[in-house]
Amino acid sequence: MITIYAVPISLYCAKLRILLRHKGLQWSELSPPGGYGSGEYKKIIPSGNLPAMVDGELTLADSEVIAEYLNEKHPHPQMLPAEIDQRARARERSRFHDTRVEPELRKLFPFIDGKKPDADLIEHQSMQISIRLKQLSKFSLNPDTAFNDRLTLGDCGLPITFVWIDALTPLLQLKIDWPDSIFTYRQEIETYPAVAAEIESYRPILNQWLKSLDR
Numbered sequence: 554m555i556t557i558y559a560v561p562i563s564l565y566c567a568k569l570r571i572l573l574r575h576k577g578l579q580w581s582e583l584s585p586p587g588g589y590g591s592g593e594y595k596k597i598i599p600s601g602n603l604p605a606m607v608d609g610e611l612t613l614a615d616s617e618v619i620a621e622y623l624n625e626k627h628p629h630p631q632m633l634p635a636e637i638d639q640r641a642r643a644r645e646r647s648r649f650h651d652t653r654v655e656p657e658l659r660k661l662f663p664f665i666d667g668k669k670p671d672a673d674l675i676e677h678q679s680m681q682i683s684i685r686l687k688q689l690s691k692f693s694l695n696p697d698t699a700f701n702d703r704l705t706l707g708d709c710g711l712p713i714t715f716v717w718i719d720a721l722t723p724l725l726q727l728k729i730d731w732p733d734s735i736f737t738y739r740q741e742i743e744t745y746p747a748v749a750a751e752i753e754s755y756r757p758i759l760n761q762w763l764k765s766l767d768r
């Protein structure tokens with residue numbers, strides 16, 4: 554069986570669980586011994602980050618690398634389109650999430666646990682996230698190239714980042730502009746059972762965690 558090193562609150566672990574659920578794979582989850590980044594965990598996963606996967610002799614870190622591996626090893630249901638340009642689009646969407654959208658959200662993490670954020674910083678980060686959503690709506694969600702009735706590798710990270718934006722909006726008084734096409738895209742991907750199930754399990758964990766922080 555596949556083993557995943559994960560912690561419940563990790564956004565990228567939730568991203569990976571969407572793929573595992575969609576493919577109907579069995580997996581077991583372990584907490585990284587000593588916590589992620591610990592010396593003990595680095596003996597297993599040298600980079601010390603999450604998620605990581607052990608499948609037989611193979612140990613891998615990085616949600617994207619694990620997703621590509623599992624999609625090749627378990628090709629049904631296939632999560633990359635057959636056409637080369639659409640395949641590239643799905644990968645583009647996934648990388649855009651990991652390298653452009655989520656990192657703007659992550660810049661707010663130091664302010665979640667009570668360090669009072671500067672109003673200018675909140676305004677600035679609200680703008681940066683809104684810009685990324687607008688860019689995503691323009692180049693990655695063209696109806697000809699995205700979502701052709703199939704959940705792809707490019708659609709696993711965004712739903713969880715959207716849940717985070719929802720949760721942080723009232724907490725930090727964010728002002729996010731959601732383009733209509735992103736709103737529609739979000740509704741569409743949330744109809745997939747794997748996405749809906751992960752959100753149903755993840756959202757209460759996130760809300761509970763945010764409540765538990767001493768603010």
Ligand SMILES: N[C@@H](CCC(=O)N[C@@H](CS)C(=O)NCC(=O)O)C(=O)O
Nearest residue numbers: 563564565601602603604615616617
């Ligand atoms: N690009 C990475 C990002 C993963 C990531 O940021 N993981 C966080 C936990 S959600 C982490 O391990 N942070 C500690 C570190 O990177 O050392 C992926 O897709 O797996």
